Amino acid sequence: NAGVTQTPKFQVLKTGQSMTLQCAQDMNHEYMSWYRQDPGMGLRLIHYSVGAGITDQGEVPNGYNVSRSTTEDFPLRLLSAAPSQTSVYFCASSYPGTGGIDGYTFGSGTRLTVV
């Protein structure tokens, strides 16, 4: 049971480039979400999904797109990378609902640097 898998673990982008951060879970979790973690800012919610075909914006959605075509996958797309998007990105999932019985299961993160 792999849990929540994020790829890549590290990425360097040039300003203006686009890329997709991958997140996959094998726990049949309904709820998936993306956070960014910056020093002193804690975890900030970017986008979330309560099930396949349903997505919604979180606290800091600008510059990011998501889709949820399957229960297992929830990719995060950076449309045109900016230095302000340099951060550590975490994917999290839970079942049932938005918190589940045991909270969220997090992936190990993607460390993104935009130069």
Add this chain to the structure above:
Amino acid sequence: GQQLNQSPQSMFIQEGEDVSMNCTSSSIFNTWLWYKQDPGEGPVLLIALYKAGELTSNGRLTAQFGITRKDSFLNISASIPSDVGIYFCAGQALGFQGGSEKLVFGKGMKLTVNP
């Protein structure tokens, strides 16, 4: 949106000392969770609390769900070097239609343990 005030923001302690941290909210939560994030990894659930007044232990960790449902604390006794990391509190409220709302996270407490 809802916010959690987590304090202190950081602590530097000697190995063997106890450490306490807490979270407060202006809103009522029906679930409190405590996570630990090891350097370079995603947060991992330590303790979950589901009832006001509940006191739960997990090894050297003890956490309590405040009577007012607006606060929670976490104690770590006899700290060891592997306790180093960032500790997050998280709260979850009941939704308008009875479902669970998304988790709200504190900004984290960075713990350093000197051997």
